[in-house]
Amino acid sequence: MVGSATPGVPPVVTPVTPTTPGSSTNVEAGDPVSAEVDKHLKHFQSLKPPLFKGGVDARSAEDWIIRIEKVLNGMRCPENRRVSLAIFMLEGEAERWWRGQQLEKFRGKSEEQIMWEEFEQVFRDWYVPPSARQAMLESFVNLKQGAKTVIQYEAEFTALSRYAPQLISTSEEKCYRFLKGLRDSLRQPLIPLRIKDFAELVESARLLENDIEVMKQKWETKDRKRQFDHRVGSSKKQKFNQNQPQQSMRLPILPVCTTCGKSHPGRCLMNSGKCYLCGEPSHIKRNCPRNGQRVTEIRSNQRTDQYRVARPQMHQPVLKIKGETSSEAVKSAPTR
Structure with missing residues (x-):
């Protein structure tokens, strides 16, 4: 810059520092390296x-x-x-x-x-240190997928592989090590494919894992539906059984006879020479004349019980013969 001209005085020139685009010179700080x-x-x-x-x-x-x-x-x-x-x-x-x-x-x-x-x-x-590197090398050799996903397993495999470069010097050896640590459900379908590219192997394992997970969810949904239907069916059956009339028939418990060793009502007729059915002498139970009558009464009682269950019992008056009591009239009444 040239100063103002004064008669008889030479002009004063002020030096200017040249600047270029991208220069590393910091004019304000005065440090040529700080910028x-x-x-x-x-x-x-x-x-x-x-x-x-x-x-x-x-x-x-x-x-x-x-x-x-x-x-x-x-x-x-x-x-x-x-x-x-x-x-x-x-x-x-x-x-x-x-x-x-x-x-x-x-x-x-x-x-x-x-x-x-x-x-x-x-x-x-x-x-x-070398001791830590050796431990990392052993962890890499024994690495298994376990419960980890394919992505998590691949990340840990890659991190530990830095300590074992001699074991994965080729792509084929790297694929072998990765395939060896996969779960059985993923490794067995991938072995016959003989994939030698590591990126392709990881992607195939990931796709196979996703497909298995989808099928697992479908089976779980079907299983939950089957269990729900079973519970609903059991509930309906239980409710139906509760609504049905329950008839409990309990037989009286008879003591064991000390003479014959069997349970029966009344006095024991063993070695008495009397019939076990009617109590009369001169014949046995097998030849008792009341056997035919007893069979008829049993069959009649069975039909009467079935009839009572099928429809309500209707009480009808019993006709009495002159000179008979009510109980005798019921016994002598003919079976319908």
Whole structure:
């Protein structure tokens, strides 16, 4: 900029700092690197990376380092900013651990001078030690689906497979391991298909699981309907039985005779030479003349009982013969 011209005085020129689009120079702060740093930090925070406070199991620590690396790759972070952004998400015990590692392992070097591979190696050696990796390897070998869905089983299978890369070096071996841990109802139909693509195998298992679940719901619906119909039928039958007249016929309980060992009314006629039916001597029960009359009376009484059950009993006067009592008239009355 050229100042105002004064006679006899040379013009004063004010220097101007050149600016170009995308320049990293921060004029207000006076720091040529702060604008670039803030840009990466804002982008990193916008992707919502997880915090790490330490004191967790090996799988949680492994998940954290994988998530952070995924965020850094997604934002195309430069190499000299990766470690500083990852350390920004350490808190508490994990932050104190890093300060000690920076002094001991890296001799006080700054984060910009430490490579990402070096930081990742130190982090895994501390939070995911070899003993934990061996335990994860054994968990992967013995992994079974159990009560988990196919999606849940696949997620755990993929998480543990990081510790056993030598066991799933090919797609065929990976499918074999995944198929081995499936439930019998899913594994047996899939074995003859010989699927060698892992994504195709997972999708086939998921579709088969959905079909089995639909059929299971249909059978449960039919079973509930059958149980409901059975309960309704039993209730109707019970109500019908309650409405029917119940006739309970109880026979008198007779004591056991000490002479013949049988139950009978009256005096025992055993060894008396008398008929068991009429009580007269000179004949036995089989030859008693009252046998025919007794059979006729029994049959008549049976027909009379059936008639009384079929229709109400009608009381009719009994004709008495002169000189007979009422009980004798009833006994001598002819059977209808």
